[in-house]
Amino acid sequence: MASKQIQCEICFKEYAVGYCKTCGHIGDACVDIHNTGKVFQTHSVIMHEAVNVHEDDRENPKVIIRDASEERCKQHATERAIFLCTRHDTMICGRCLHSEHLSCGKEVVDLLREVGSIDCEKVNTMKSLLMEVKNEILLLKDDAENSKENFKTNADNCAQECIELGIKIKQRVDELTNVLIDEITKKHNENESTYSRITRTYNEKITWCENEERKIDQFVHNNMAGYLYLLSRKFDKGVSDVRSNLREIKHKHTFKRFEFKENRVILKCVFEDLEDVCEHQDEVTGSDDGSVNDVFEPTTEIQKTRRELTALSHKAKEYLDKSIKERLTVEAELKRTKADLNRVEKEIIDN
Structure with missing residues (x-):
């Protein structure tokens, strides 16, 4: 694994450019000392190689490349971690093995002995499995993207259907409202016609009264007793006719009152x-057990309207009442039959 800039473990002033199996990471100056100093002639120095690194590591192209068995023990810096304790899942050195992991026994793996070379078959198997997992992930990702688009379309369609349903309901409400308004308008027009007829009749009768009153005043003023006598002969009948017409108008030509009341x-x-x-139906594309395309069963579809169900309820009640009456009749008949049987048995016994 690539490592970022590491300090020299001897002088701690430079970045490491090599690795001494005895001293650890060393910088340029310490490398020169290792090359010239007699004391370091027995030390083995490995220089870091320049490799392609991640974009974040470009400022330090020199990185350490070494195997796991060449790593230093975390507890003993001078020792190499050449063992793997599978029980504790940790890399350890020989000192750790003897001091803390002897009880782990066969669960300690010697990397120098067990991992001598790269197992190409195992590498190919691992890469093949990774490719399979990667393909599964890509398929699931494509599935998720397709589902996202499909369910977005589904949501848009459902929203549009809701809007259309609202329009349909509004249209029906408008139709029923218009029927009520038409009925109200019709009654209002009838009241207008009634008012016109009443007003016309009242005006006619008022005119008759005014004409009769003017005649009386004229005859009296001119001392025309004869015409006044002739007028009086038809006067009572005329007044009676007017009153009769008024009563007829009062009872026949009536106004129709209308009110709007909600049936709550x-x-x-x-x-x-x-x-x-x-109704809202949930559809999912996966479940806990891994199955796909699960759909919740919709509720039972309602086939009857409230009026139809009410009519069926009335019929059922009538049928039930009829059945009860027939049952009571049969029970009464059975009682009579039983009484007759008892009477016959008693007569047989007496004889």
């Missing part, structure tokens, strides 16, 4: 039914 019970039922006009 029915209105509540309507609102409740609107909640059941359409």
Whole structure:
């Protein structure tokens, strides 16, 4: 694994450019000392190689490349971690093995003995498995992207259907409202016609009264007793006719009052039914057991309207009442039959 800039473990002033199996990481100056100093002639120095690194490591192209068995023990810096304790899942050195991991026994792996060379077959198997997992991930990712688009389209379609349903309900409400308004307008027009007829008749009768009153005043003023006598002969009948017409108008030509009253019970039922006009069904593309395309079963579809169900309920009640009456009749007949049987048995016994 690539490592970023590491300090020299001898002078701690430079970045390491090599690795001494005895001293650890060493910088340029310490490398020169290792090459010239007699004391270091027995030390083995490995220079770092320049390799392609991650973009974040470009400022330090020299990185350490070494195998796991060449790593230093975390507890003993001068020792190499050449053992793997599988029980504790940790790299250890010989000193750790003898001091802390003797009880682990066969669970300690000697990397120098067990891992001598790269097992190409194992590498190929691992890479093949990784490729399979990668392909599965890509397929699931494509599935998720397709599902996202499909369910977005589904959501848009559902929203549009809801809008269309709202328009349809509004149209029906407008139709029913218009029927009510037409009925109200019709009654209002009838009242207008009634008012016109009453007003016309009243005007005619007022005109008759005024004409008769003017004649009386004229005859009296001119001392025309004869015409006044002739007028009086038809006067009572005329007044009687007017009053008769007024009574007829009062009872025959009446105004029709109209009021708008909400039936709150029915209105509540309507609102409740609107909640059941359409139902939400959940569809999922996966489940806990790994199956796909699971769909929740929809509720039973309602085939009857409230009026139809009410009519069926009335019929069922009538049928039940009829059945009860027939049952009572049969029970009464059975009682009579049983009484007759008892009477016959008693007569046989007496004889």
